[in-house]
Amino acid sequence: MAFGAGVVAVAVRYERRVLAALGATPDPDAERDFSFPSVAVRDVVMPDGGSLFVAESGAGRPVLLLHGHGANLDIFALLAHGLRAEGLRVVALDNRAWTRAWAMASELSFLERLSRRPRHGTVLSRANFGADARASHVRAMRAAGFDSPVARRRGFTLRLLGLDLVDRLGEIDIPVLVMAGELDRVVPAAQSRVLADGLRDGRLEVFTGAGHVLPMERAALVTAAIVGLAHELDGATSQPLPVQA
DSSP states (O other): OHHHHHHHHHHHHHHHHHHHHHHHSOOTTTTOOOSOOOSEEEEEEOTTSOEEEEEEESOSEEEEEEOOTTOOGGGGHHHHHHHHHTTEEEEEEEOOOOTTHHHHTSSOOHHHHHHTSHHHHHHHHHTTSOTTOOHHHHHHHHHHHHHSOHHHHHHHHHHHTTOOOGGGGGGOOSOEEEEEETTOSSSOHHHHHHHHHHSTTEEEEEETTOOSOHHHHTHHHHHHHHHHHHHHHTTTOOSOEEEEO
């Protein structure tokens, strides 16, 4: 009993410390709209009868934005504004569910239920960010997670288990810029180094102090990196730039 009470006390102190630090961090994006700035949207029907929700913004050379597990295209809101201002056409899509996943995830896990509570959920979402997380970014990340059905996230995770395509990285024959956060706890920068080293023409850029949510944490720097890559590829390929986060 005493041990359990001690664990709870430590957890409460940790939450208070995280929330206090988050509240004290300057947040110039506090009033920003974190919705993807869609100009055109459509559903693309797939051969198996499913569909993909696709949104576009801007004009010019296309940049394809693919979000990661547990998010949606709103994760790219700040990045999309920056890329559009640089004369690029931004295309983003919401990753689809797998039908069988609904049967696999009929109930919320303990962690899922915990994240639904504002205080606990904020602390859990904060763990995705680096040293200088902003409260608005944490709220937006948490909202994106809630907008992604639990079944989709859990089903996607199950299908990723054991999947390893490192041996096929050498088949990619275009320049690839791998971007990573120095303090990323989800995909450590060391793993991004493995990815870059396995590519024919890959290089790694690590953002100091950043975590896992680079499109929010370092939106301006990521925009500049993508624009630079677009200029580099101009004339070499007509394919869109794929960017994953």
